[in-house]
Amino acid sequence: AGRALVVADPREDRRILVVEPIRPRRTGDAVATELTRLVAELGADASLGGSGTHPMVMVADALQEAITAQRFALRRPDAVALSAQSTDLVSVLPRDAARRWARGLLEPLLRPDAQWEQLRDTLPTALAYPYTVAARRLHVHRNTVRRRVAKAAELLDMDFTTVRDRATAGLALDLLAERQRPERSLTLVGGATPTLEALLASPEARAWADHLLCGARGDRRNLLTTAAVWLAHDAHVEPTARALGFSEFTVRSHLRALESHMARDLGSLGGLRDLQFSLHILAGEVGVTDARGDLCTTP
Template identity: 55%
Template sequence: MPTLGSLPSEKPRLELTFAANGSRHAQAAEITAVVTVTPEQLLEDGVPSALPDGSLVLITGTSPFRLRGRITTVLELLLQRMSRDGSTALAVSAAPGARQPFPAAIADRAARLGIALLITSAPTESWEGVQEEIQQSRLMFAERCAAQLSSLVQELPAQLADAQAMQRIADWLARVLACQVLVSEPERVLAASPATDAEQLAQAIIRQSVDGILPETLSGPHTQLISLAPASADTVLAVARKTPFDEADLRLLRHAAKLLGLVDQAHREYRAASYASHAARSAAFELLLDGEVAKARRVMANLAPGLLEPETARVFVVETQQARRDLAARRCSTSVGQQALVVPDPRDERRTLIVHPVRSDDDTGADVSAELTRLVGALGPPSLLGGSGVYSMALLADALNEAITAQKFAALQPSSVALSVHGSDLVSLLPQAEAQHWARRLLHPLMHDETQWESMRETLPAALAYPYTVAARRLRLHRNTVMRRASRAAELMRMDFASISDRIAVALAMELVTQPEASVSPRPTGSEPPSLALLLAAPQVNAWAQTLLRPVQADRRDLLSTALAWLTFDTHVEPAARALDLSEATVRSHLRALEGHMQRDLATLAGVRDLQFSLHVVTGQPDLRSDRPGLSVVAR
């Protein structure tokens, strides 16, 4: 938009020069309109009743200043009206090279009123169209300002948590005004564009901190320092460039400073609210671990009404790199924060803990576990997810222990996920190379003949897991064929398939060598295969067994003794009851309790296997008969 200082250079045809009051402030005054009058109009009609704000009044025709008396009075009245209406300058036509045409009294009066006096030596025709040009320029300027402000508003964050909003506004300012931008508070830089600090900006901030003042212009005409107060009194916007800032630039800077102040204030309030929310959630989680469920519910009552009202819950643990823990926590909160309590683990800087209240028996938390599984997959390795089973709210400390154990198991899974220790597959927890060596040694009598191995691989898993009649129906073979093949396998391996221990060992070996990812690695020369007991001594298997039996050991009934007797008598209830001096109904009740605590079906060979192996790991009993040399067949 044209100013008194820019008009002579932008429109040289007007031949404008300052006659008086050509200060820097006057030159920066914007011209919004040109009002043309003649001396005759002033003398006959008097001073115009109103003048546009920011107008330049041009007196055309022969210079009236040869006259005295009345014209001087009219000019004084004109200057008063111009001052009242906010006009910027008075210009008169004069011959080229003419001396100061304004009387001293008029010049003094104009100086007191702050109105610039100019001379134009151009013919009146040269001013034709100037008014339209100024209006067009004003329109373009207004459109540009509107576009800039609209663009600036678009840089505002959609969320208070957007940490990049201030940097985006700084980058936008640097691009639009072609300047260096620094947003800082006394102890740190909040945003800079370009990233390297400008020397002029650093000097401006140092002077402001030393002098304790905040002038609008520092260390030269091309540096501006603007406080973000009242929104953020300690934060300042500093900018610098090689060319001067005009009034439009300064207005844009002030608007930007207001938005930066609001963003800074929003960030502060968001951090305060986030800290309060984080503190409350962490306190609630600690209370849950201590069994103080009622207190935890009161802490969360206002923050998340009803979240902790259910009586049961699952716990999940997400582990990632320490540097990415905050990111993982934010993503977990965004994904499941409405359904679960999400807190960073105060004891481990790599973990995020999630408590998902389970509202009914039909709700297993599948949606939350699926979302967390997707999130861990998106985070990528080495992220891990572990989960617990469904626990009472009062036992969430036990649920957390199980989830942490499951998370350790997750490192052994291709998906990096283990949603429950109870759901963890024992086969995946065994040391694979050693387990393959043990299994192939045990099954060697069946595997050395390829034709025999094909029939055994087809028949034996079902024959070990089911009665022969059921296995035959599942395999679509005759019962006698199944029985003959099973008897032949037992004979070759010197096993007794009436023994549950032998059936479990052979079934485990078959599963190991027939799984799709099983590798046939050569046996080390001269090395003996490890025993089954040694395989089960792996730390991860020990953790699995301890977690599996923990709820069993917490039962007031002696369920472990019942389990041991039942396994010793090859899963027959009657002799186990006699040995324990209990009724058969009591033994069956204990077995049902074991199934509930372990989440295993003891009517299946896989369920019995997990009971036997976990019991052996935790108590040392029962003995693993397949590990005894020379006792492959035991008579009863």
């Protein structure tokens, strides 16, 4: 009916892909609601997984996120796991304030000599994947990816080997996902540039974090302690296991359980970002970074 693109997945004959455009003045989630009802009517043979909102350049990542969510949906009574429904961090942040923060953080990349369009198209993929994989997805040489990421890291004064800085930059890029160059003159429209900590302190963000981690918080294995230490070691299992006095198998088992509770793929940048920020919101256990400075520290 002109509301979404619906195609068969050429790799899996039992899977249908639905791509819904985000329209101006969008009201409700009519397509998701109708799909949820359809899955319920079809019964045990059907399940539904969804992704968050992504720019078109990241459509492959959105697809993988939806496929991951669909695996989690198989374990749920209603067979539905839509991460875009009430669980997307970008959607719960105050839009104008969040975009002012994102512009403030990314301002060095918006300068005329910084080649914003090139960096905008490269960074989301390069932050999410090893450079070789990113280069293949972007159809450029891996050294080109490496050079662009190094340039962005230098301009932003960030260390993209850390989960914290990758998650923070990824969030800012998601907030400025429009294809046009953001206007630098809009940075201070509507008030001073907020801090990321202030954005994450909103009641809406806290409710999002509480919903996302509620299952993990009730798990007797204390999964969130494992998660906090794992993030503090930049998602490396071996030093996490040493710090906790666990085996690497136990750490991996905790992370798999956490993925199930959150319906997130912790092997993706989006999953890491949501874990990073939700833990900070609820417990302040994991630091978040603003433009060239820590807002809080890891104890």
